[in-house]
Amino acid sequence: MAWLFMRWSGALLVVLIFVHLFTNLMLDDGIQEIDFAFGAGKWRHPFWQWFDLIMLWLAMLHGINGLRVIINDYADTARARLMLKAVLLTCSAAIIALGSLVIFTFDPCPTQAATESLPAFCTSLSCCGDFGQRI
Numbered sequence: 001m002a003w004l005f006m007r008w009s010g011a012l013l014v015v016l017i018f019v020h021l022f023t024n025l026m027l028d029d030g031i032q033e034i035d036f037a038f039g040a041g042k043w044r045h046p047f048w049q050w051f052d053l054i055m056l057w058l059a060m061l062h063g064i065n066g067l068r069v070i071i072n073d074y075a076d077t078a079r080a081r082l083m084l085k086a087v088l089l090t091c092s093a094a095i096i097a098l099g100s101l102v103i104f105t106f107d108p109c110p111t112q113a114a115t116e117s118l119p120a121f122c123t124s125l126s127c128c129g130d131f132g133q134r135i
Helices: 002-025 036-042 046-074 078-105
Strands: none
Touching: 002 046, 046 078
């Protein structure tokens, strides 16, 4: 099953990455448009939140599985394999949890913050770019 997962997740990741690169680099003004407001505007739309979440989870699980195979191949003792896999699982779980949390709770313009501490685009009506409107 792990072998099949690596093949299918790898193929899906290639598609997701090319869609990600195309939408970020080729649409509108391309790379000149990418800044904090662009990213904030993109995550205002639930589609891009879920797209990035799926890409994060697939990339992490794909990488974890690959590293698990490397650990099995190169760790000398069962204890070393167990310890390395425990570190791998702990770090991966933390990255997946924090990444998921950031994707769904990110707010570039919190209403409770002092106005002088907010980025300039938060005070204008066009907060966070128009990326979410393009969908």
